[in-house]
Amino acid sequence: MKKMIAGLLALGMGLANAADPVAGKTKAATACAVCHGPMGMAMQPGVPNLAGQQEMYLIEQLKLYRNGKRHNEVMGVIAKPLTDQEIDNLALWYSSLNVTVSEK
Amino acid sequence: MKKMIAGLLALGMGLANAADPVAGKTKAATACAVCHGPMGMAMQPGVPNLAGQQEMYLIEQLKLYRNGKRHNEVMGVIAKPLTDQEIDNLALWYSSLNVTVSEK
Numbered sequence: 001m002k003k004m005i006a007g008l009l010a011l012g013m014g015l016a017n018a019a020d021p022v023a024g025k026t027k028a029a030t031a032c033a034v035c036h037g038p039m040g041m042a043m044q045p046g047v048p049n050l051a052g053q054q055e056m057y058l059i060e061q062l063k064l065y066r067n068g069k070r071h072n073e074v075m076g077v078i079a080k081p082l083t084d085q086e087i088d089n090l091a092l093w094y095s096s097l098n099v100t101v102s103e104k
Numbered sequence: 105m106k107k108m109i110a111g112l113l114a115l116g117m118g119l120a121n122a123a124d125p126v127a128g129k130t131k132a133a134t135a136c137a138v139c140h141g142p143m144g145m146a147m148q149p150g151v152p153n154l155a156g157q158q159e160m161y162l163i164e165q166l167k168l169y170r171n172g173k174r175h176n177e178v179m180g181v182i183a184k185p186l187t188d189q190e191i192d193n194l195a196l197w198y199s200s201l202n203v204t205v206s207e208k
Binding site: 055 | 175
């Protein structure tokens with residue numbers, strides 16, 4: 001019984017922490033799209049494309065902006081209130097976008 | 105005559121400083137491709153894609169790595185010896201790549 005409860009708890013925690021790309025897409029539309037575009041392609045010259053970026057890279061950079069170790073005036077403000085869950089969701093959404101590259 | 109000399113000097117400086125995407129591609133193949141891929145698509149989870157990134161963004165970030173304001177163990181070493189010209193060349197090469205994005 002103890003094992004079952006522990007198992008259910010672990011499952012519950014696992015579910016609570018699982019990144020949700022749909023929630024990421026919704027959050028991105030309000031928090032990120034003005035600069036990074038609706039599909040993660042930058043709308044301004046000094047802004048990076050996020051579409052198809054590595055999930056781990058996006059999580060790391062958002063946390064660096066949140067804790068102030070990476071500096072950018074806008075991103076400092078945007079990243080500060082983000083929860084770990086929101087960061088995971090955003091990273092999964094952007095990394096899930098399919099990118100193909102070719103030489104012009 | 106003075107105006108002509110000044111004009112020629114300005115032209116010469118302009119030409120000397122013009123970014124060269126072919127030189128950028130050559131430099132990228134030796135300095136960047138191991139981690140960022142031969143076409144600027146990351147080969148490792150914590151590494152960003154560079155293909156199709158904004159030229160200005162790439163220049164800014166390489167200079168931040170070079171002067172130590174953006175921290176990354178590998179990029180600190182890689183960016184330190186880069187000249188402004190090499191940074192301009194790399195940024196033009198990566199930004200010149202054509203990227204198309206779609207939802208999976």
